[in-house]
Amino acid sequence: MKLFTGLALALCCATSLQAQSIVPPRGEIITDTGCLVTGLDSNGDGFLALCAGPGSGYAQIGSLHNGDAAYLRACDGKWCFVRNGALNGREARFEGWVYTAWCDFYP
Template sequence: MVTDRDRRPAGILAALILACLPAASIAQQSAVPVIAGQNPGYDACGTVGVVRGLDPQGGDGFLAVRAGPSSNYAMLDKVYNGYLLNICDQRGQWLGVVYSHETQDCGVGTPWPRAAAYNGPCNSGWVFRKYVADYAG
């Protein structure tokens, strides 16, 4: 017969495992959408930036595109020096960007009737501001 005393260690172990789950799954946070069209009458993404300052020899050589405005979010993609990014959103030191690896029209160069989460045809995500310089806008 199993008593409550026998179950106690298993219950404590289960509680410890559950307490550790949030820390282990930080990169699994829900994605934060990039919102375009926040300034009525202006282009949906009013500024173009260029990736610069990455060190391909001594550093990573790429800028991580993340699912949200923090290094705790999952990495979605990589961009490199010279890539052009449409800057649509900002949260602290993180920029919400829309970009294409080809020369594709992403549909953010004209005004939108209202602000909305970007959902294609190009890529979108969040990059750290330090490595993006103003290009136009």
């Protein structure tokens, strides 16, 4: 069931990304830094929104959960542009913006 949910989420994100226009970062900085999603309240909404731009006013195009990871490419204040990572422990391709309050940064 977890595998099916992960695949469905990955497909949802991929489909949404094609339909949404993502605001690109001003300058992409390729780093080895990543965001491990932690601290989300399972009794709350339980996910970190993947947005089309750096702010909550942009469309949500996907979601990340505790334990998911994303590679940082550029940041604009507390919002970072991410590209690819892992969803449910499996490599996944996605891109968008996340709010960094729930990121545990790793090298």
